[in-house]
Amino acid sequence: MESNLTPQQLWDCALRLLSRREHSRRELAQKLRQRQFEAGLIEQALDRLEQQHWLADGRFATVQVRQHILKKHGPMRIRAELQRKGIAQADIEQALAAEAPDWFALAECCYRARFTPSRRLDIKERARRIRYLQGRGFAPEHIRHALEADPE
Template sequence: MRKQAPKLSAKQAAVGYLSRRDHAEKELRQKLIMRGYSEPDVSEAIAFCQDYNWLDDARYAVMIMKNGIAKGWGWLRIEQEMHIKGIHHAIVSQTADECEIDWYELACEVAQRKFGASEMDTPKEKARRFRFMQSRGFDFDQIKSALNIEDEY
């Protein structure tokens, strides 16, 4: 059975997706191809959206950064999210360079919010907290600082 041709043009579909939320170029390209649009039509629609500044990977990367920080994610988790969405490595690096957040301070805030002032009295509890902070995307030094860990892990 043949797939039915899309009713909207690729440009209309792209604008429709972008009217609901921002997308990365790769993400939008995949959605349009999945809907059955040809590669030339998809490329033309993406170029059209970029010309009007409706599709901008740099702006999308900043949005992912802000959302990640608001969720209490560290840089490693935010960077992973950007790569999953298909943002080019150069844009990811540029976003990281322009970011003025203190990751150590954010790690402390996340740890305080999650664990409060409760004691880390067993190695099992220490490992649990460490894993939680790792899953949030903080690096080893940031976690040690946030959890006040003096010894080697």
């Protein structure tokens, strides 16, 4: 497939995308491919953006972790989202360690925002609440803590 798009147009497009928000390398490459730029030119531009510190997967991971924590997402969901966006495991773990939230408190906060805590839940309702917290990305120990927290 031949393209009439120039390297300067590619560069301008990449900078425009990065000026709106942080992107992972994989995400930015995918967006540039969708705009019909040549793969070789995309890789060169991405390398140059990384050299100039305009594109950094570590920085992207940190921003994403903060945003997910604000949305009350647990560590399992955050990891899965970042892996899906092409972030290396080391960058994910470093970003999670840098934020170091109290996952137990976050799970409890998420639970209380959605449900009225109760000591007496039937099996069906308890399972529904557990599924909700699992969907938010909390680990079993975080879920247990949230469900067993004192209603007062």
